[in-house]
Amino acid sequence: MPKAKVTFEDVGVTVTVPAGTRLIEVSEKVGAGITYGCREGECCTCLTKIVAGGEHLTLPSILEAQVLKDNLAPRQHRLACQAQVLCGEIVVAPA
Amino acid sequence: MAVLTPDTPVPHAAARVIARDVHWIGALDPELRRFDLLLDSAHGTTYNAYCVRGSAGVSIVDTVKETFADEFFRRLESVADYDEIRAIVLNHLEPDHSGALPELRRRAPKARLYVSSRAQMMLKGVLHGTAGEFTAVQTGDHLDLGDRRLRFLQTPYLHWPDTQCTYLEGDALLFSGDIFGSHYCDARLFNDAVGSFRAAFEQYYACIMRPFAREVRQALALIEPLPLRLIAPAHGPILRDAPAYYLSRYRELSTPSPATGEHTLLVFYLSAYGNTRRMAEELARAAASDEVRVELIDLDGAAIAPLLERIERADAIACGSPTINGDAVKAVWDLLSSLTCIDVRGKIGAAFGSYGWSGEAVRMIEERLRGLKLRTPLPGVRARLTPGSDELAACRSLGHDLALHLCGRAEHRTIDMASLA
Numbered sequence: 001m002p003k004a005k006v007t008f009e010d011v012g013v014t015v016t017v018p019a020g021t022r023l024i025e026v027s028e029k030v031g032a033g034i035t036y037g038c039r040e041g042e043c044c045t046c047l048t049k050i051v052a053g054g055e056h057l058t059l060p061s062i063l064e065a066q067v068l069k070d071n072l073a074p075r076q077h078r079l080a081c082q083a084q085v086l087c088g089e090i091v092v093a094p095a
Numbered sequence: 096m097a098v099l100t101p102d103t104p105v106p107h108a109a110a111r112v113i114a115r116d117v118h119w120i121g122a123l124d125p126e127l128r129r130f131d132l133l134l135d136s137a138h139g140t141t142y143n144a145y146c147v148r149g150s151a152g153v154s155i156v157d158t159v160k161e162t163f164a165d166e167f168f169r170r171l172e173s174v175a176d177y178d179e180i181r182a183i184v185l186n187h188l189e190p191d192h193s194g195a196l197p198e199l200r201r202r203a204p205k206a207r208l209y210v211s212s213r214a215q216m217m218l219k220g221v222l223h224g225t226a227g228e229f230t231a232v233q234t235g236d237h238l239d240l241g242d243r244r245l246r247f248l249q250t251p252y253l254h255w256p257d258t259q260c261t262y263l264e265g266d267a268l269l270f271s272g273d274i275f276g277s278h279y280c281d282a283r284l285f286n287d288a289v290g291s292f293r294a295a296f297e298q299y300y301a302c303i304m305r306p307f308a309r310e311v312r313q314a315l316a317l318i319e320p321l322p323l324r325l326i327a328p329a330h331g332p333i334l335r336d337a338p339a340y341y342l343s344r345y346r347e348l349s350t351p352s353p354a355t356g357e358h359t360l361l362v363f364y365l366s367a368y369g370n371t372r373r374m375a376e377e378l379a380r381a382a383a384s385d386e387v388r389v390e391l392i393d394l395d396g397a398a399i400a401p402l403l404e405r406i407e408r409a410d411a412i413a414c415g416s417p418t419i420n421g422d423a424v425k426a427v428w429d430l431l432s433s434l435t436c437i438d439v440r441g442k443i444g445a446a447f448g449s450y451g452w453s454g455e456a457v458r459m460i461e462e463r464l465r466g467l468k469l470r471t472p473l474p475g476v477r478a479r480l481t482p483g484s485d486e487l488a489a490c491r492s493l494g495h496d497l498a499l500h501l502c503g504r505a506e507h508r509t510i511d512m513a514s515l516a
Contacts, residue, residue, distance in 0.1 A: 012472070013510065015515070029512070030510075033470040
């Protein structure tokens with residue numbers, strides 16, 4: 001299975017994860033400050049800054065894109081409960 | 096008790112002028128004693144709604160709790176006809192402000208609803224199909240009423256994601272929603288006419304706004320540059336006398352203590368037989384240095400309220416609890432449940448504790464710390480019954496590593512997800 005590396009800047013941890021993993025699954029396990037709310041892509045609590053490697057994440061779904069827009073999310077921000085890791089190296093931080 | 100007395104009858108039908116062609120059309124709720132399950136309201140409250148008349152029509156700003164709708168409509172009808180209403184602005188969707196909206200929309204079908212951009216996700220849940228057509232606005236958007244204009248300012252999380260303020264240009268009047276509110280009911284309405292509501296104003300900030308101190312500062316950055324003659328909040332007295340005082344008070348309350356260059360770790364513990372206390376002491380000793388100030392606090396019998404300010408100022412907290420009956424001890428939950436009243440996002444948290452046979456408390460505390468939006472970069476330490484040398488070493492290691500994180504010198508780790516629990 002393809003792997004990717006996700007770095008959580010705020011806790012200084014890089015995690016090797018299988019493709020398809022959602023950011024929130026790893027974030028919780030390493031105790032990063034990316035926090036969760038509804039886990040269904042609606043509340044925007046898990047808004048995450050993609051510091052690098054955004055191209056290695058799945059594209060936002062229509063729902064996620066709408067929630068990001070409604071919440072005036074800056075560019076290079078994603079919902080950790082929705083964004084899935086594909087490959088490569090990704091660096092993230094709490095929004 | 097409420098300030099209303101037999102000598103000050105509630106004027107059920109009268110709207111009140113608060114500025115030229117601007118009327119208060121809200122409702123008085125002197126009997127309310129608890130608000131949102133969170134906040135005692137010994138003086139009741141008001142649900143403030145306003146009617147703004149321009150040359151091109153009328154805008155209503157906020158409505159009232161549904162059970163007070165009749166009072167609201169009587170006041171509204173005394174100053175405007177429904178077919179004059181071309182806009183309804185909701186600064187906040189909570190039911191105490193949106194309760195009369197469905198009926199208002201029915202009575203004023205020409206009116207368009209204006210809500211904040213972030214309100215969209217909540218609109219359906221609050222109004223269940225009765226919202227109708229609406230316009231989502233952002234900071235800087237305007238609503239033109241002919242000879243006057245309303246300007247929108249987004250103030251999210253004060254205290255819901257949707258909250259916004261609406262500024263009446265020219266008149267320098269801010270409809271501030273819940274910001275600058277008080278749960279204080281006095282039919283005299285204005286801050287220079289009502290009794291002393293200082294305690295209610297302070298309590299309102301402490302219970303409603305304090306967890307969002309950083310958002311308060313962001314909102315003040317938008318509001319402070321505005322000329323202000325009057326602040327019309329959604330609850331409590333209308334602030335026409337010295338409105339700048341209330342801005343400065345919010346600024347004061349929301350400003351963090353100046354950085355000292357020293358990091359603070361608070362180590363809380365409960366201990367029935369001294370085992371968890373021993374762990375706390377080891378952790379604390381290992382963390383303490385010239386750069387990290389450590390305070391060790393026994394939660395047994397401790398009053399929670401005075402601890403909140405210390406936690407608010409601290410950079411990290413470690414919580415120790417034995418596992419008793421498969422759970423952490425109640426005093427720990429009392430402390431952690433109180434942390435929703437302050438801003439702890441991004442602080443570092445950790446857990447530890449002794450146990451007899453199952454040891455769930457540490458994991459439970461860690462989960463709660465994450466739920467409170469703390470970072471928990473270091474796994475907790477558990478000790479079966481009396482901590483041995485290895486377990487005490489693990490406590491020292493936890494203290495040492497917490498200190499490194501606080502000082503920004505923690506070593507970067509690379510791990511495989513499979514190794515994470």
